[in-house]
Amino acid sequence: MGHRVCPCRYLNVVGRRVRATWVSCTLAIIASLVVFAVGSAPASAAPPLPQQLPPTGNPVFDNIYFGAVPQGGESRPVLLFVHGLGGIASDWWIRHDMYQTAYGAGYRTAFVSLNSNGQRGPGNTSVVNGNTLALQIYAVARFYGVPTVDIVAHSKGGVDAQTAIVYYGAAARVRNVFTLAAPHRGSEIADLPLLSGVLALLQQLGIGADDALRSVRTDVMQQFRTRTDPLAAGQAVRYYTGAGTGGRPDGYLARFGPNDGLVTVASATGLPGATQLGTGQFNHFQLMDGSKTFGWIRCVLENCPISAAPGGAARGQ
Numbered sequence: 001m002g003h004r005v006c007p008c009r010y011l012n013v014v015g016r017r018v019r020a021t022w023v024s025c026t027l028a029i030i031a032s033l034v035v036f037a038v039g040s041a042p043a044s045a046a047p048p049l050p051q052q053l054p055p056t057g058n059p060v061f062d063n064i065y066f067g068a069v070p071q072g073g074e075s076r077p078v079l080l081f082v083h084g085l086g087g088i089a090s091d092w093w094i095r096h097d098m099y100q101t102a103y104g105a106g107y108r109t110a111f112v113s114l115n116s117n118g119q120r121g122p123g124n125t126s127v128v129n130g131n132t133l134a135l136q137i138y139a140v141a142r143f144y145g146v147p148t149v150d151i152v153a154h155s156k157g158g159v160d161a162q163t164a165i166v167y168y169g170a171a172a173r174v175r176n177v178f179t180l181a182a183p184h185r186g187s188e189i190a191d192l193p194l195l196s197g198v199l200a201l202l203q204q205l206g207i208g209a210d211d212a213l214r215s216v217r218t219d220v221m222q223q224f225r226t227r228t229d230p231l232a233a234g235q236a237v238r239y240y241t242g243a244g245t246g247g248r249p250d251g252y253l254a255r256f257g258p259n260d261g262l263v264t265v266a267s268a269t270g271l272p273g274a275t276q277l278g279t280g281q282f283n284h285f286q287l288m289d290g291s292k293t294f295g296w297i298r299c300v301l302e303n304c305p306i307s308a309a310p311g312g313a314a315r316g317q
Helices: 022-034 098-104 126-144 156-167 193-197 199-204 210-215 218-232 252-256 290-301
Strands: 064-066 078-082 108-112 149-154 174-180 238-244 275-280
Touching: 064 126, 078 098, 078 126, 078 156, 098 108, 098 290, 108 126, 126 149, 126 156, 126 210, 149 156, 149 290, 156 174, 156 210, 156 218, 174 290, 210 218, 238 290, 275 290
Parallel strands: 078 108, 078 149, 149 174, 174 238, 238 275
Antiparallel strands: 064 108
């Protein structure tokens, strides 16, 4: 998904009528799509930055970053982090502290950028990203010499991850998938007719988000669920979902229920067969902060009560 929800306080859709100034909402949506909520890096000594391998000339593999292996972590599970729409690999350690937190907890890590140019755009469908990610999953497992990896995916990255697993053969290399604010049922923000008016402007900024946004509309994701859920049910991969409730109480999504500003809790936790990690008073991008949500993931990996994690809740289907 994009970034912060359109902050036009009086945005109301009544039938096909949108009561808001087009210019102000256009600028707000553009800002929300291209400006990340900046996470604060930990005050403690930072681990070595993730590194790419020597260039291969293949953009799929050249966009994988491998975190430093913490002392004693040589046999720990490998966590593969997948960004959402408009994201890149380094967001996990520059704008947010997820890498630092996972490293401090003793886990091996890898991070991917899904665009072949390594940049924030273009915004691709889950079909395109799923194919890329499936190859990256195999490469990460081979690099670490492990049979499977655990995926941590933010926003649309959760849909991309399931696409890689269900349709591109990555199920054999994935054990757990932790989705954070993933629009499993789509996002009503992507349904807004206003978005069609900003696509050209987004492209001028180098972000071809049209296909990506359309792919997470609620009607498109309903079709995705119909096709995908029966196939996923036959695979051994375990799914976990986390959601945020830090959306504005007067924001557009409030009419659809609790939300993080871009994705509702109902959508983020609406993955059939998944275990709910919990919800926290986080906005869409705060869910990428390891200091806020890694406790959920760690409790699954280390078999501790999720309710004991920061912002955690009792497990439930």
